[in-house]
Amino acid sequence: MKIGIVGYKGRMGKEIKDLFEEKNHEFVWGYDKDGEYFQEKPQLIIDFSLPEVFEKTEDYVKKFKVPLIIGTTGLQDEQIEALKTLSKDVPVVQSYNFSIGIQLFLKMADLLKDKIYGWDVEIVETHHRFKKDKPSGTAKMIKESLDKDVPISSLRLGNVAGDHVLYMANLGEVLSISHRALSRRAFAEGVLKSAEFVINKKNGYFTFTDVI
Ligand SMILES: NC(=O)C1=CN([C@@H]2O[C@H](COP(=O)(O)OP(=O)(O)OC[C@H]3O[C@@H](n4cnc5c(N)ncnc54)[C@H](OP(=O)(O)O)[C@@H]3O)[C@@H](O)[C@H]2O)C=CC1
Ligand SMILES: O=C(O)C1=N[C@H](C(=O)O)C[C@H](O)C1
Numbered sequence: 001m002k003i004g005i006v007g008y009k010g011r012m013g014k015e016i017k018d019l020f021e022e023k024n025h026e027f028v029w030g031y032d033k034d035g036e037y038f039q040e041k042p043q044l045i046i047d048f049s050l051p052e053v054f055e056k057t058e059d060y061v062k063k064f065k066v067p068l069i070i071g072t073t074g075l076q077d078e079q080i081e082a083l084k085t086l087s088k089d090v091p092v093v094q095s096y097n098f099s100i101g102i103q104l105f106l107k108m109a110d111l112l113k114d115k116i117y118g119w120d121v122e123i124v125e126t127h128h129r130f131k132k133d134k135p136s137g138t139a140k141m142i143k144e145s146l147d148k149d150v151p152i153s154s155l156r157l158g159n160v161a162g163d164h165v166l167y168m169a170n171l172g173e174v175l176s177i178s179h180r181a182l183s184r185r186a187f188a189e190g191v192l193k194s195a196e197f198v199i200n201k202k203n204g205y206f207t208f209t210d211v212i
Pocket of ligand 1: 008
């Protein structure tokens with residue numbers, strides 16, 4: 001595959017570029033703060049940047065008419081709507097977390113949500129000090145999966161790649177589900193899976209749950 005990355009100079013952008021190149025795919029296009037890198041038209045665009053870059057990404061996806069995989073967090077509701085509109089013309093995969101472990105976490109949360117009536121439920125997420133958004137996109141996905149308003153605490157510590165814990169407690173016991181990304185490689189692997197899934201599709205809106 002010949003790929004393009006929005007945010008290619010960033011932490012995730014670099015991890016994704018390295019993994020795809022290890023697997024003999026080619027990085028041919030990029031967009032970052034200092035503008036565009038163009039070698040040739042990409043077959044696919046991957047966006048791990050910031051919500052304020054979204055319109056640029058949208059423009060380039062329309063211009064190249066290629067699939068989009070977007071992992072940028074903190075998107076506004078209107079931006080999610082815009083992705084759904086875009087997906088009528090090109091395939092789109094959107095997720096705030098591309099690790100397999102978080103997919104399993106969400107399944108467990110879904111299984112438990114009707115069985116913890118009256119329990120205290122809280123989410124704690126911990127990320128590196130450079131992370132710009134709070135709470136994390138993943139914490140929002142976990143909260144959404146529970147169908148109830150649950151407090152989220154955010155810690156910004158050192159170089160933590162991404163920890164999420166869902167605590168559930170009654171007066172006699174505490175149950176928790178916890179996930180730790182050991183590095184950004186886990187997310188990049190999910191992006192590669194998504195690229196293989198989406199590359200030959202004509203259009204449609206997908207999440208990482210559809211991919212795995
Ligand atoms: N869905 C998932 O599985 C995951 C999602 N994420 C999300 O991915 C996103 C990126 O994370 P991360 O790689 O850590 O962040 P980085 O800040 O390292 O990367 C973002 C890149 O975008 C660049 N950028 C900033 N402003 C602009 C602009 N106006 N136009 C173009 N490029 C710009 C940054 O440049 P500069 O550094 O010079 O500002 C940087 O190179 C975040 O939203 C994060 O939450 C992260 C991990 C996993
Ligand atoms: O910014 C990060 O680093 C991460 N962001 C995502 C989020 O906000 O949930 C996913 C992961 O936890 C890493």
